[in-house]
Amino acid sequence: MMTARYRLVLFDLDGTLTDPFEGVVRCVQYALDRLGLAAPERSALRDWIGPPLQDSFRALLGDEALALEALTLYRERYAVKGLYENKVYPGIPGLLDDLQRADVRMMVATTKLNTAAESVLAHFNLARYVSALAGTTVDGRLHDKAAVIAELLPRFTVDERAHCVMVGDRRFDIDGARAHGIPCVAVRWGYGELAELQAAQPMHIVSDVEELRSALFIDV
Numbered sequence: 001m002m003t004a005r006y007r008l009v010l011f012d013l014d015g016t017l018t019d020p021f022e023g024v025v026r027c028v029q030y031a032l033d034r035l036g037l038a039a040p041e042r043s044a045l046r047d048w049i050g051p052p053l054q055d056s057f058r059a060l061l062g063d064e065a066l067a068l069e070a071l072t073l074y075r076e077r078y079a080v081k082g083l084y085e086n087k088v089y090p091g092i093p094g095l096l097d098d099l100q101r102a103d104v105r106m107m108v109a110t111t112k113l114n115t116a117a118e119s120v121l122a123h124f125n126l127a128r129y130v131s132a133l134a135g136t137t138v139d140g141r142l143h144d145k146a147a148v149i150a151e152l153l154p155r156f157t158v159d160e161r162a163h164c165v166m167v168g169d170r171r172f173d174i175d176g177a178r179a180h181g182i183p184c185v186a187v188r189w190g191y192g193e194l195a196e197l198q199a200a201q202p203m204h205i206v207s208d209v210e211e212l213r214s215a216l217f218i219d220v
Contacts, residue, residue, distance in 0.1 A: 010149065
């Protein structure tokens with residue numbers, strides 16, 4: 001028998017619940033090709049999963065207007081193809097089932113565009129676990145992980161606010177949660193290197209879904 005340690009779990013999406021690598025790579029390549037520019041090597045694009053895409057395009061292109069144009073093109077392909085070039089990590093549905101049976105509420109806080117995140121959750125049959133979602137917005141009102149989490153805070157009950165945890169794979173998740181006094185469990189199967197996670201000092205770093213389950217439940 002297992003008892004949940006928390007009343008609410010905030011999950012990151014990309015690199016935590018699903019592996020979006022192929023879709024991200026192909027959409028970045030599409031956007032830059034449309035602009036007549038060469039894309040970085042596939043391996044370099046691993047670092048694009050986690051931070052806001054607009055920041056990554058800006059850093060690459062050195063121009064805000066060009067970065068916004070690239071982001072628009074990226075989203076053009078992602079909406080019809082990229083979101084399906086994705087896969088749920090093994091063991092995640094079972095973990096979400098266990099949390100749901102334990103009456104733990106689950107929310108998703110992601111720097112993916114909110115409408116795209118909703119589509120991913122629906123397509124992979126994960127929406128049934130999620131009571132609320134916040135992602136970035138086209139108008140830029142919600143841009144980084146701290147702002148996205150802030151959007152969800154009014155939905156917390158008092159008890160949930162006192163017993164909640166963030167689960168993510170990058171330092172952005174850890175830092176965003178810390179900005180609101182929320183502890184974070186960092187997962188190793190996503191896109192954050194171990195040194196990055198250690199430097200950000202999460203509450204726990206776990207290597208697989210079974211270790212995450214142990215961090216979220218108490219055996220009784």
